[in-house]
Every structure is written in C-alpha cells, then in structure tokens.
Amino acid sequence: MNIFIFCANLLLLFIFLFLLFLYYKEKKFYRQLIDKLIFLIRLVKHDLNNDFQLIYGYAQLSKPQKIIDYINCCKENYNFISNLKMVGDVRLLDCLLDMYFLAQKNRVSISLEIIEEMYKGKLDKKVYEEIKSRVQQIINNKELDEEKRIIVTIDKGNIGIREE
DSSP states (O other): OHHHHHHHHHHHHHHHHHHHHHHHHHHHHHHHHHHHHHHHHHHHHHHHHHHHHHHHHHHHHTHHHHHHHHHHHHHHTHHHHHHHGGGGOOHHHHHHHHHHHHHHTTTOEEEEEEOOOBBBBOOOOHHHHHHHHHHHHHHHOOOOOSSSSEEEEEEEEEEEEEEE
16 A cells, blocks of 8 residues: 555656646746847837938938828838747747847848737747758848848648748
8 A cells, every 4th residue: 555655646746746847948938038039129129220220310300201201111021020929839939039049140030920810829849940040041142132021920720931
C-alpha cells in the first residue's frame, strides 16, 4: 500500500513539475512579447516625432502638397502596425513583430493585409519559422528595389508573402 501511495505522489510531483515548466516557458514567451511591444511603441514614438518635424518644416516653407504627399506616405508606412490589432494568435503576432523589426532594420517597406476580420488559428511553430525565413530571403535579395516592399497577407488561415 505504501509503494502505491509513493508512486502516486511521485506521479503527481512529476505532473506538477511539468506544468510548472510549461508555465515558466510560456511566461518567458509573453515577457519577450511585451518587450517587443514596448520596443514597437518606442519606435513609433520616435518615428512620429520625426514625421511631425518634417511636416512642420514643410508648413514653414508653405508647401501644402508636400505635406499631403508625406502624410499619405506615413499612412502607408503605419499600415502594418495598425493591422496588428486584428491578429488573434499571439504566436503569429510575435512572428509578425519579428518580421517588422527585421524589415525596419534593413530599411525595407513592409505592409500587412488581413482579409479575414480576425485570425484566430494556431499554426505550427515550423510555419512561423518558414514565414520569418521567407521574409529574410526577400530582404537579403540583392535585386530588391528600394521602391519595392514586402506584403504579408492573411486570409482564412493562409499566410502569403510577396514582393511588390
């Protein structure tokens, strides 16, 4: 009887330790995601300050068409960030943030199109890595024009990446 109780306690201890491990593993992921979101906020704040300075300069020079053109350009640049709110899967959000930072670091324009109102599917971790790898390949492509941009499209659980 004592051996049965010992084995049951050992099994419960193992299950508890395994669940604890999963909890801390997930906790680390969410902490890293929060750090990325904070970095994104800082990046956007910095970019907005630069945008306002440029718009102010055009206003001082009385160039209203330049202001309109620049604001339209800014709207396109912030498309990716504004569409992130429609992503329902936190792992996909993490992947998209990594792609955005990679594109920004390499001065490549990237936009996000979400056809479906909210993406709630869960993808395999390999899929996230393949997506990041595809964006890295496009960025590393020496023939990528400065005028071209990367477009990420999410539609009914399918994720497409193309150059335009």
